[in-house]
Amino acid sequence: MKIERIQTIVTCPGRNFVTVKIVTDEGVIGLGDATLNGRELAVKAYLDEHVFPCLVGRDPRNIEDIWQYLYRGAYWRRGPVTMSAIAAVDMALWDIKGKLAGMPVYQLLGGKSRDGLMVYGHANGKDHAEAIEAVQQHVEEGYKAIRVQSGVPGLAKTYGVGKTKGFYEPAEKGLPPEEPWDTSLYLRHTPELFRKVREAVGHDIHLLHDAHHRLTPIEAGRLGKELEPYSLFWIEDATPAENQEAFRLIRQHTTTPLAIGEVFNSIWDCKDLISEQLIDYIRSTITHAGGITHVRRIADFAALYQVRTGFHGATDLSPVCMAAAVNFGLWVPNFGIQELMPHSPLTNEVFPHNYRFEDGYLVMDDVPGLGVDIDEALAARYPYERAYLPVARLRDGSMWNW
Structure with missing residues (x-):
């Protein structure tokens, strides 16, 4: 062949x-x-x-x-x-x-380790009240784990909060939009958000939060410590991880679990983070980290140190990657959680697939291969349109990490 x-x-x-x-x-x-x-x-x-x-x-x-x-x-x-x-x-x-x-594919990897993948959804709102409403809606839909993001008073835009209620797509057509950022406002605002969320939904739901590379290590340690009473499943991307040693400082100040890795491309990006047990979840994606063959090595290495997977699963990955992630997650012994940002109905038409959401889990049937296809005729009707993720600036105009 x-x-x-x-x-x-x-x-x-x-x-x-x-x-x-x-x-x-x-x-x-x-x-x-x-x-x-x-x-x-x-x-x-x-x-x-x-x-x-x-x-x-x-x-x-x-x-x-x-x-x-x-x-x-x-x-x-x-x-x-x-x-x-x-x-x-x-x-x-x-x-x-x-x-x-x-x-x-999960059978070729070694067969099922579980029946389904627990996923987390995205609840966001322009303020605390709207974010709590979104959390409650996700609970009604069957989610067992929910990432919570809220607008910050004093900032016109905030990462994780969409323009329309219930949907968040950060990439925008045309040239990169610029968004303001103020860490002090965010740090004052976020612990109160989670206090209110716990009051509203109790402690049976897993809650997650994404700092999206915005904090210095000591700021991340402070946030993690202040969130400890609300028992978060994790804080994601607390600080940029080009300097893996930065997470040692965060670990010294908080027991809130840490997740990172959606921008990682190989095992070398997370080697020290894993071997020194500076993180709890590795978020590398199958698309951006070399495919199933390489991500399997990352997961096996992580398992030696009781680090679990928590793969990125936003809409910037097509249903082809999500199908691969479901196959991988059904097999991998040290699975933790899978992000799920549902694709639009049109995207699902272009990429018909077998995986599906059921009562807080992603499941799939026993079908050959990855279990996904592409409707090329339909895909051809929607040509490429240049789009960018935003960039962030501090109030004085300095560039910051988006």
């Missing part, structure tokens, strides 16, 4: 997605997600010009060798563009192998 044809499919059913489609000489098709939010065409060019010509004619069953070829053979290793490209190819090859075996 050989790889006969490979292509990228770029579509924008409300937001941009890049999909890799690999076709074998026996007609078996595999799909992978290559979406990199705000840099989609960079990954497409990398795939079209530098990856695909090297893969035609190779045996698609040799997943490990192809992964090593694309990683070690490039010399310029890692980085979001390279690793997203490798991930898309890797996903597609696992999809093909599952179809050849007549099994779901």
